[in-house]
Amino acid sequence: MTRPPVAFRRLRSQDAALLRRLNAVFAEAFGDRETYQGDPPPDAYLRDLLARDHVIAIxxxxxxEVLGGLVAYEFDKFERMRREIYIYDLAVAAQHRRQSVATGLIEHLRAIAVQRGAWVVFVQADHGDAPAIALYTKLGAREDVLHFDIAVGSGAPSARLAP
Known part of the structure; x- marks a missing residue:
């Protein structure tokens, strides 16, 4: 018996429940339940977020079954009249890895980027994350950069140099 194909779809305002299921995949994949499930926002907040054109969840x-997904954000640039799309989170459930799910997610995002008139899609990977580095190397050009988190007030993460 053959399995049905994987379907890729962009989430919209009526898909808050699917976004919660995607957050569960992120929590497991990143080993960070507190961030992704510790204090979930109400459905109204998620519906509003998913209704915004510059917020892309796939x-x-x-x-x-949610096998994986990504969350990306579209930026309008000042230095040129163009847009860029940043992949903020991307994960595939462990039992579904190495089945081209992540590649399919990025390809779906690339199609959205074309529709939105974006100039580029970009993503960061942590040093030592060999699977992510291999995937992104297969799909694009590598740039070595430093990433900094800058605190914005009390309760915010302290500024640190990413490893």
Whole structure:
């Protein structure tokens, strides 16, 4: 018996429940339940967020199971009249890795980028994350950069140099 194909779809305002299921995949994949499930926002907040054109959430589903997904943000640039799309989170559930799910997610995002008139899609990977580095190397040109988190007030993460 053959499995149904993986479907890739952009989440919209009516998909808050799917976004919660994607957050569960992120929590497991990143080993960070506190961030992704510790204090979930209400559905109204998620519906508003998913209704915004510059917020892009895509899920990979098969038989109503969320296999993985990504969250990206579109930026309008000042130095040129163009847009860039930044992949902020991308994960695939462990049992569905090495099945081209992540590649399919990025390809779906690339199609959205074309529709939105974006100039480039970009993403960061942590040093030592060999699977992510291999995937992104296959799909694009590598740049070595330093990433800094800058605190914006009390309760914010302290500024640190990413490893």
């Amino acid at each position: 899920v990979a589903v098969r038989d109503d």
